[in-house]
Amino acid sequence: MDFREAERYLDAAARYGIKPGLDRMRSLCNRMGNPHLAFPAIHVTGTNGKTTTARAAAAILEVKGKRTGRYISPHLQSVTERMCIDGRPISDADFASCMRELVPLVEETNAETGDPLSYFEISTALAFRYFANRNVDVAVIEVGMGGVWDATNLVRSQVAVITNVGLDHAVELGSEKTSIAREKIGIIKPDSTVITAEVDPVILKMIREKCEAERAEPRVLGRDFKVLYNVSYGVGSGKIGQVFGMRGLLRQYDQLYLPLLGEFHINNAACAVAAVEAFLGNRKNLSPEDVEKGLARVASPGRLEVVAFHPLLILDGAHNPDGATKLAGVLKNDLDYENLFLVVGILEDKDYAEMLDILVPLADTVIVTRSSNPRAAPAETLRRLVEDRFKKKCETVGTIPEAIKRAKTLASVSDLICVTGSLYTVGEARDALGLRPA
Numbered sequence: 261m262d263f264r265e266a267e268r269y270l271d272a273a274a275r276y277g278i279k280p281g282l283d284r285m286r287s288l289c290n291r292m293g294n295p296h297l298a299f300p301a302i303h304v305t306g307t308n309g310k311t312t313t314a315r316a317a318a319a320i321l322e323v324k325g326k327r328t329g330r331y332i333s334p335h336l337q338s339v340t341e342r343m344c345i346d347g348r349p350i351s352d353a354d355f356a357s358c359m360r361e362l363v364p365l366v367e368e369t370n371a372e373t374g375d376p377l378s379y380f381e382i383s384t385a386l387a388f389r390y391f392a393n394r395n396v397d398v399a400v401i402e403v404g405m406g407g408v409w410d411a412t413n414l415v416r417s418q419v420a421v422i423t424n425v426g427l428d429h430a431v432e433l434g435s436e437k438t439s440i441a442r443e444k445i446g447i448i449k450p451d452s453t454v455i456t457a458e459v460d461p462v463i464l465k466m467i468r469e470k471c472e473a474e475r476a477e478p479r480v481l482g483r484d485f486k487v488l489y490n491v492s493y494g495v496g497s498g499k500i501g502q503v504f505g506m507r508g509l510l511r512q513y514d515q516l517y518l519p520l521l522g523e524f525h526i527n528n529a530a531c532a533v534a535a536v537e538a539f540l541g542n543r544k545n546l547s548p549e550d551v552e553k554g555l556a557r558v559a560s561p562g563r564l565e566v567v568a569f570h571p572l573l574i575l576d577g578a579h580n581p582d583g584a585t586k587l588a589g590v591l592k593n594d595l596d597y598e599n600l601f602l603v604v605g606i607l608e609d610k611d612y613a614e615m616l617d618i619l620v621p622l623a624d625t626v627i628v629t630r631s632s633n634p635r636a637a638p639a640e641t642l643r644r645l646v647e648d649r650f651k652k653k654c655e656t657v658g659t660i661p662e663a664i665k666r667a668k669t670l671a672s673v674s675d676l677i678c679v680t681g682s683l684y685t686v687g688e689a690r691d692a693l694g695l696r697p698a
Contacts (some may be wrong), residue, residue, distance in 0.1 A: 261356055261359060263355055263361045263542060264405050264490040266356040266359035266360070267339060267355075268278075268393050269359060269363060270382055270383060270386075271379070272378060273376065273379040273382050274378075274379040276376050276377070276378045277378065277381070278367045278378065278405065279375070279381075280409040280413070282409060283373065283411055283628040284369060284375060284377050284378075284381060284641070285377075285411045286365065286383050286414065287387065288365060288369045288377060288385050289368045289385065289388065291365040291369060292362075292388070292389055293439040294335065295388040295389045295392030295393075296388040296392075296414050297410060298391070298392035298395075299329065299391055299397070299398060299399050299416075300398050300399075300418055301398065301399045301418075301419075302314075302317055302398065302399075302400045302419045302421065302679040303401050303403065303405045303413075303419070303420045303421070303447045303449075304317070304400065304401065304402045304403065304420075304421040304535075304602070305402075305420070305421070305423070305444045305612070306422055306423025306465040306587065307423070307424055307426035307427070307440070307580070307582055308311055308423065308424060308426060308446065308580070308582050308583050309423040309424060309457075309524065309525075309528040309531075309631050310332075310423055311560060312525055312528045312558075312563055313421055313423055313531050313532050314331075314332055314387075314401075314532075315332070315558055316529050316532035316533075316541060316555060316561070316587055317324065317400050317421075318344075318535050319349070319554040319555065319581050320345065320532065320536045320546075320550060320551055320554030320555065321398055321400070321494040321539075322347055322551050322554065323554040323557070324540075324545075324546065324554070324555045325551045326399065326519075327346060327394070327395065327396045327397045327398075327399065328347075328396060328398055328399070329341075329343070329344070329345050329387070329390070329391035329396040329398070329400070330344045330345075330399070330400045331391075331401045331402060331412070332663045333383070333385070333402060333404050334381065334683055335687070335697070336561055336562050336683060336685075336686060336687035336690055336697065337687050337690055337691055337696075339383065339594070340352065340697065341388040341493075341697050342383055343383075343390050343391070345390075345391070345396060345558045350698075352595065354390065354689075357553075358386050359386060359523040361587075362382065362385060362386055363391065364577075366382060366385075372582035373529075376686045378411075379405045380411055381411045384404070384411040385411075386448055387401075389673065395560065395674050396426045397436070398539065399415070400583060401417070403447060406440070406446070407443050407444040407445065408443050408446030408447075409443075409680060409691075410445075410447075412521070413446065413447055417447065417452060418449070418451075418452050418453065418538075419452060419453050419455065419535050419538045419539045419642075420447045420449065420452055420453070420454045420455070420541065421455045421456070421480050421531050421532075422444055422445065422455070422467065422529075423438055423453065423455075423456070423458075423531060424456075424458050424459075424529060424582075425437050425460065425463050426440075426580065426582035427611075429615075430536075430554060437460065437462075438462065438466065438568070439465075441463045441466050442466065443472040444482045445466060446664045447465055447642070448467075448470050448474050449474065450476065451476065452475045452476045452477075453477045453479060453538040453539075454467060454476050454477065454478045454479065455531050455534045455535045455538060456478065456479070456531070457480075457481040457528075457530070458480075459482070459609075472696040473620065474575060475682055479509060479534055481527060481531065481534075484509065484534075485506065485508050485509050485530060485533075485534045486506060487504055487506050487526055488505040488506055488512075488631065490502050490503065490504035490505060490526045490636050491503050491692070492523070492594055494518035494520075495569075495684045496698060501519035501565055502518055502520070502523075502604055503515055503517050503518075504516055504526050504529070505565070506519065507532065508530075508533050508534055510537045510542070510543040511543050513533070513548055513551055514553070515552075516529070516533075516551065516552055516555050517552070517556050518555050518556075518558060519556065519557075519559070520522075520558065520563070520564065521564040521566070521590055521594060522586060522589075522590045522594070523590075523594075524586045525564070525587070528553055532555075533551055533555075533691075536551075536554075538546050539595070541642040559698060560691065561695075561697075561698050562575050562577040562686035562687065562690065563576060563577060563588060563653070567690075567693055568628065568693075569673065570673040571601075571671040571674070571675040571676060571677055572595070572597060572675070572676045573668075573676075573677045574595075574677070575602070575679050575680070575686045575690065576686065577680070577685070578619075578680050578681065579607065579608060579682050580611065580618060581611055581615055581618060582590050584618040584619050585618055587619065587680060588618050588619055588622060591619075591622050591676075597637045597674060597675055598674040598675050599625070599671070599674075599675045599676070600622055600624050600675070600676050600678060601623070601624065601627065601667045601670060601671050601675060601676065601677045601678070602619060602622070602623035602625070602680070603627045603629060603660075603663045603664060603667050603680070603689075604619070604626065604627070604628055604629070604679075604680055604681040605629045605631050605639070605642075605660060605663075605681045605682055605684075605685035606637050606685075607614060607635045607636055607637060608636065608638075609635055610682075612637055612642065613645060614679075615681065616645055616649070616650075619680070620646055620649075620652055621650065624650065624652065625652075625653050625667075625670060626646050626652050626654040626655070627655045627667055628642040628643045628646065628654060628656055628657075629656070629658065629660050629662070629663035630658070630659075630683040631660060631682060631685045631688050632684075633682070633684040636682070639656045639658070640656060642656075647680060660685060660688040660689055661692035664689060664692055664693070665677075667679075669698055682693070
């Protein structure tokens, strides 16, 4: 089995969709020798900010000298992005090798349960095996969806991060924030430390009650650790990102550089710092220089990612109203440009009407398109919505590469092109622009 065959095998499991329950994963992991118990973990959930928080925590641990596994989802361009060690994606050869070992066990599990393992379950199991085989010191594991029944929730996590709770995946998790929170707090393990940037008092009460039940220690941004200031460089100074100071769980950090746009990324970075502090447990184990160097090397592809100048071209995978609101804040407050060309493609099962309500009023021209994902909303549906509700100039372009090309044709050097609406849209944009998976 080579890489393409391994990828096709995994892709075929996508037809089984999203499945609640951990019985299939437990059965498979037992057959594998329970590789998820071979390393301690920092487990990250939340409606938005999970991937950036996981990347930041992993980067700090890597600088510290810990052999660090990182598991994120979804990927933008290649499945190999999901499982990295010390910041390097799994190689095609190692992916194929792990899958060769895994396939017979998957088939045995499917035969035993009569309930085939899903794409996410198999990819998660593969990450567990890869990290165990390579003897990582720690793994930073991002939840796929929710928490309680997520395939990642078998890990032995002494630190849990709940970035925030918003409305997304309503079909699977419920349409109320409390029902979504109930799923997310399910990653809290006994005697662990819980890091959160949540501000809703109702959700915070749920987190505290779950912590009490599990004898876990909640650590809340703004109370137990705190951002002291932040200053954005924007993109006009030759240096992209922002500088901030924070009081952590172990010490104060006076000047940390984060090469990412968006004030909300400061909260993600602060949670990452606190999570690493909690994991290492002693200020002697983590120097200010470790944190400074780790954050300075953080990249988060597809999350307010600047990929070109003149015109400015930004990719952002905002895929729900909360993400759209954060993107809108940056477009309004942090960037200088003449005209905004919004290139948007959204999945049909998302709240695309509300997302458009948030983003379209900021745009001078809207170009609607569609990713190759079968769940993508038809471009014509989006166009009619834009024209009927906002009376905006709107074009329909069939593919994402063509939509970007059209926007570049229309935009002047002082304009901004923002490609957004879905991580799948952003992934195809990165392919079209010749950017390497990272």
